[in-house]
Amino acid sequence: MKKILAISSPGGHWTQMQRVTSAFSRHEVVYVSTLKGYAKQVSACKYYQVKDASAWSKLSLIILVFQLIKIIINERPDIVISTGAAPGLFAIIIARFIGAKTIWLDSIANYEKISFSGRLAKYFTHLHLTQWEHLTNQKIQFSGKVL
Amino acid sequence: MGTFNKSENTIFREGPVILVVTGTQAPFDRLLSIIDKWASKQVKYTVIAQMANSEINFKNMTCFDYLEPDVFNEYFNNADVIIGHAGIGTIITALENEKNLVVFPRLVKYNEHRNDHQLHTAKGFDKLGLINVAYTENELLNYLDNIKSIPKKERIDKKAEQKLLDRLSIFINK
Numbered sequence: 001m002k003k004i005l006a007i008s009s010p011g012g013h014w015t016q017m018q019r020v021t022s023a024f025s026r027h028e029v030v031y032v033s034t035l036k037g038y039a040k041q042v043s044a045c046k047y048y049q050v051k052d053a054s055a056w057s058k059l060s061l062i063i064l065v066f067q068l069i070k071i072i073i074n075e076r077p078d079i080v081i082s083t084g085a086a087p088g089l090f091a092i093i094i095a096r097f098i099g100a101k102t103i104w105l106d107s108i109a110n111y112e113k114i115s116f117s118g119r120l121a122k123y124f125t126h127l128h129l130t131q132w133e134h135l136t137n138q139k140i141q142f143s144g145k146v147l
Numbered sequence: 148m149g150t151f152n153k154s155e156n157t158i159f160r161e162g163p164v165i166l167v168v169t170g171t172q173a174p175f176d177r178l179l180s181i182i183d184k185w186a187s188k189q190v191k192y193t194v195i196a197q198m199a200n201s202e203i204n205f206k207n208m209t210c211f212d213y214l215e216p217d218v219f220n221e222y223f224n225n226a227d228v229i230i231g232h233a234g235i236g237t238i239i240t241a242l243e244n245e246k247n248l249v250v251f252p253r254l255v256k257y258n259e260h261r262n263d264h265q266l267h268t269a270k271g272f273d274k275l276g277l278i279n280v281a282y283t284e285n286e287l288l289n290y291l292d293n294i295k296s297i298p299k300k301e302r303i304d305k306k307a308e309q310k311l312l313d314r315l316s317i318f319i320n321k
Contacts, residue, residue: 002319004319012236015235024315035171037215040217143314144307
């Protein structure tokens with residue numbers, strides 16, 4: 001059994017993560033997002049609420065990064081997966097320092113180009129997926145959608 | 148607050164309930180204003196709007212800023228028609244629950260988002276035949292005036308395509 005840290009921003013990012021959880025069966029999953037209320041939706045698993053840094057404000061980013069370092073050091077996940085956005089990008093970078101394998105599943109919202117976070121994350125991921133076939137390249141692969 | 152009860156400030160009418168969804172990040176006054184104006188001219192429908200801290204005092208809809216996810220889901224499940232921004236959460240939740248959905252994308256030219264990805268998302272889903280999209284105010288009003296004939300879209304199940312799940316499991320298990 002492995003430990004998976006599944007991190008996503010609220011709204012569509014979270015919804016998309018919930019649609020791939022059956023791929024995590026038989027493993028221990030720890031969820032991270034920014035809304036308190038999500039804990040109830042994953043009540044069988046551990047849930048961490050982190051600072052919402054969607055506005056990229058400097059102070060909230062610093063707080064977020066410290067929260068993520070603490071969570072990742074304590075939990076020591078084998079795998080970190082994110083559907084975006086900023087918190088997932090930082091978690092993936094931090095996860096590389098403890099040797100975790102990392103997965104980015106770019107949001108289906110990004111039809112025209114890969115998200116900003118996704119473009120940065122690609123330097124730190126082991127598996128990098130888009131949900132639109134026309135956005136693939138050498139690094140970014142397509143293997144179906146969350147629909 | 149946890150149920151979909153009649154409250155003092157909700158004008159419940161005979162016809163279907165329309166829920167307007169604008170996400171959690173920023174107000175979407177252009178959409179809310181169009182619907183509030185439309186609602187002022189009709190007497191059949193109950194209009195409820197999740198308005199993400201809009202500062203406008205809308206007179207013809209019941210508004211709330213934000214609800215905890217489980218309460219929000221209850222509102223969502225009780226609505227007959229969803230009019231939403233083109234956020235993925237809104238789109239997928241509507242598809243999972245087989246709701247009649249019309250999306251109205253946020254546009255960067257009105258400062259409604261950092262970029263035009265909602266427009267691209269809407270076009271992508273529109274091409275797949277999964278959602279109804281109103282690209283202009285007139286198109287939106289046309290959907291509102293013909294609410295009973297908004298095309299129903301196919302329901303999707305609660306998980307991703309098997310091909311994606313397999314790719315993730317293989318990676319996780321290796």
